[in-house]
Amino acid sequence: MQVSLAVATTHLRSRLRATLVSLGGVILGVAFFLAVSSLMRGSERDFLKRLIDNNPHITVYDEYRLPEPQPAQLRWSDGAVHVSHVKPRAEPRGIRAYPEKLAFIESFRGIRVAPVLTDSAVLLFAGHQQAVSVSGIVPAKMKTVTTLEEKIVEGSLDALAADSNGIVLGVGLAQTFHLHLGSTVSIVTGAGTNHALRVVGLFRTGNASYDEEQTFVLLKRAQALLEHPNRVNRFVIQLDDATSARNVAAQIESAIGYKSVSWIEASEDILSLLLVRNIIMYSVVSAILVVASFGIYNTLSTIVIEKTRDIAILKSMGFQARDVRTIFLLEGLIIGCMGSAAGLAVGAVLMRLLANVALRPPGVTEIVHLPVWWGPEQFALAAAFALCSCLAAAYLPAQRASRVHPVDILRGAT
Amino acid sequence: MSTVLRAQHVTRRLSGDVPVTLVEDVSMQVESGEFVCIMGPSGSGKSSLLYLLGLLDMPDEGRVLLGEEDTSRFGEKELAARRLERLGYVFQYHFLLAEFSVRENVALPMRRLGRLSAAQCVDRADSLLDQLGVADQAAKRPHQLSGGQRQRVAIARALANDPLLILADEPTGNLDSASSANVRQILRDLTHAMQKSVVAVTHDAAFAAVADRCIEIVDGRIRVSAT
Numbered sequence: 001m002q003v004s005l006a007v008a009t010t011h012l013r014s015r016l017r018a019t020l021v022s023l024g025g026v027i028l029g030v031a032f033f034l035a036v037s038s039l040m041r042g043s044e045r046d047f048l049k050r051l052i053d054n055n056p057h058i059t060v061y062d063e064y065r066l067p068e069p070q071p072a073q074l075r076w077s078d079g080a081v082h083v084s085h086v087k088p089r090a091e092p093r094g095i096r097a098y099p100e101k102l103a104f105i106e107s108f109r110g111i112r113v114a115p116v117l118t119d120s121a122v123l124l125f126a127g128h129q130q131a132v133s134v135s136g137i138v139p140a141k142m143k144t145v146t147t148l149e150e151k152i153v154e155g156s157l158d159a160l161a162a163d164s165n166g167i168v169l170g171v172g173l174a175q176t177f178h179l180h181l182g183s184t185v186s187i188v189t190g191a192g193t194n195h196a197l198r199v200v201g202l203f204r205t206g207n208a209s210y211d212e213e214q215t216f217v218l219l220k221r222a223q224a225l226l227e228h229p230n231r232v233n234r235f236v237i238q239l240d241d242a243t244s245a246r247n248v249a250a251q252i253e254s255a256i257g258y259k260s261v262s263w264i265e266a267s268e269d270i271l272s273l274l275l276v277r278n279i280i281m282y283s284v285v286s287a288i289l290v291v292a293s294f295g296i297y298n299t300l301s302t303i304v305i306e307k308t309r310d311i312a313i314l315k316s317m318g319f320q321a322r323d324v325r326t327i328f329l330l331e332g333l334i335i336g337c338m339g340s341a342a343g344l345a346v347g348a349v350l351m352r353l354l355a356n357v358a359l360r361p362p363g364v365t366e367i368v369h370l371p372v373w374w375g376p377e378q379f380a381l382a383a384a385f386a387l388c389s390c391l392a393a394a395y396l397p398a399q400r401a402s403r404v405h406p407v408d409i410l411r412g413a414t
Numbered sequence: 415m416s417t418v419l420r421a422q423h424v425t426r427r428l429s430g431d432v433p434v435t436l437v438e439d440v441s442m443q444v445e446s447g448e449f450v451c452i453m454g455p456s457g458s459g460k461s462s463l464l465y466l467l468g469l470l471d472m473p474d475e476g477r478v479l480l481g482e483e484d485t486s487r488f489g490e491k492e493l494a495a496r497r498l499e500r501l502g503y504v505f506q507y508h509f510l511l512a513e514f515s516v517r518e519n520v521a522l523p524m525r526r527l528g529r530l531s532a533a534q535c536v537d538r539a540d541s542l543l544d545q546l547g548v549a550d551q552a553a554k555r556p557h558q559l560s561g562g563q564r565q566r567v568a569i570a571r572a573l574a575n576d577p578l579l580i581l582a583d584e585p586t587g588n589l590d591s592a593s594s595a596n597v598r599q600i601l602r603d604l605t606h607a608m609q610k611s612v613v614a615v616t617h618d619a620a621f622a623a624v625a626d627r628c629i630e631i632v633d634g635r636i637r638v639s640a641t
Binding site: 002003006007010011013014309310313314315316317318319320321322323406407410411 | 461465468470471490491494495496497498499501503505509511512513514518522523525526527532571575583
């Protein structure tokens with residue numbers, strides 16, 4: 001191997017300019033691969049973090065995925081029984097015996113859960129009216145499962161806990177109605193109940209429609225307004241490990257029967273979109289390295305042509321085809337290793353520059369920085385792809401060199 | 415004396431639109447410490463025979479025995495191993511690797527064989543260069559040497575792994591008369607002093623004077639074998 005390495009390095013030095021051009025291609029390829037992919041992965045992680053942080057990891061609804069099995073289906077489970085037009089059981093909406101189910105879910109390790117009763121209502125103030133979603137919550141539990149507390153810009157969830165007639169609104173809704181902390185608004189529910197509530201908190205999530213439509217009241221107040229005493233219609237669950245949401249949701253659903261939707265299931269379309277985006281991104285950045293590998297192929301092919309006589313001499317000395325192939329693969333590997341090392345360094349500099357870029361998107365008050373991800377896997381992936389490209393580019397010239405028949409060359413040598 | 419190499423009814427043809435017979439039914443042997451000279455007109459098949467004897471090419475018929483080993487059953491790996499360990503080549507155009515120093519060129523076969531450490535390879539290379547009178551050129555590149563010096567370096571390289579047999583293809587074909595005489599004498603000395611066998615293909619009639627045996631080959635066949 002040492003001899004092959006010595007010959008390989010000598011070959012590369014003999015065509016220094018072409019080697020440097022090839023090396024430059026790999027360096028740029030790796031650097032751009034790293035910078036672009038880290039930016040894309042950074043934005044993806046940032047997006048997923050927001051998705052996970054701002055939404056429940058699991059939501060348990062007062063619904064069933066499948067209709068209740070009918071007696072005939074149970075009796076002849078192996079038979080060809082089809083029961084159609086099954087009428088849903090007439091019962092009030094909501095999760096039955098929710099305190100027991102809540103206690104069961106709370107018994108899971110690494111889980112936090114809050115009961116919520118959500119329905120539609122109409123908000124009335126000074127002649128204005130607007131349809132809103134009203135959610136009845138237990139503030140102490142809600143704090144553990146959402147970032148609502150962090151989004152409150154005026155007032156607090158504690159103020160809501162202390163005021164049974166309190167309501168927390170989005171800033172957008174407050175602006176529409178010209179409301180401020182301490183204002184009183186009327187709310188009319190589908191059950192026909194009309195009640196005056198006092199604004200005790202204002203939140204801003206950055207999501208305009210949410211800020212204009214969502215309201216929070218105490219759970220007991222919501223149950224009274226919506227005439228669903230002792231009922232909730234969903235559990236909002238947060239996990240220590242958000243990635244286990246799908247499995248935990250399945251366990252909960254199989255245990256209590258109610259439809260449990262993980263954030264992964266709820267965001268399948270977005271996750272698919274991110275996957276497609278990643279495929280496109282990696283295809284584009286990989287293309288840079290593929291182009292760079294053509295440079296290596298060109299350099300090594302030229303060396304093979306120029307060094308055909310030397311290859312014949314090496315073989316006449318006793319070098320095997322495998323040795324000759326190793327020499328040229330090593331040449332590709334040397335360019336790949338050097339190009340990767342330098343490319344990663346240049347890429348890190350590019351990433352640092354990108355991370356320092358400050359943007360202020362239209363309509364947004366806070367300055368945002370480009371989300372660059374510094375994960376080591378990204379560096380490893382860029383280097384591994386570069387090495388694979390370089391070895392692939394070296395393979396054909398190496399094969400050609402290994403097939404040189406010394407007699408053919410020696411016969412024609414002058 | 416033991417037999418180093420034997421060719422038995424060796425034939426080599428080139429296929430194509432017009433098949434060409436390069437070597438036809440050649441049988442010969444080389445004894446230990448013997449200097450055999452193969453002569454003949456251009457295109458007579460001298461070099462082709464040398465490539466067959468040197469395991470660079472394989473005969474279509476017949477067989478070549480290296481010592482007692484029948485090489486006709488060998489694959490590429492075994493042939494390369496035998497070339498590395500037991501044979502040394504000297505070509506008309508020195509064929510030294512231009513980017514390597516003289517010392518590195520001589521050390522290369524030893525490093526490939528891997529029996530000596532890097533330092534030992536260098537020591538042996540220096541020793542061989544010293545024996546051939548080019549020790550002072552060890553650090554130079556081949557292009558900085560004269561034709562005669564290059565050929566002496568090529569002989570040193572051929573001797574690197576202490577082979578049984580040196581195969582030389584027109585070793586003086588590109589040299590002036592003084593250098594030719596020097597190379598002839600070196601090859602002659604190899605057989606006497608180092609008990610190496612030498613097979614040299616040449617047009618140079620002066621080789622007949624130093625060789626133990628001359629074989630004349632015409633149209634791929636041995637015409638005369640004289641001592």
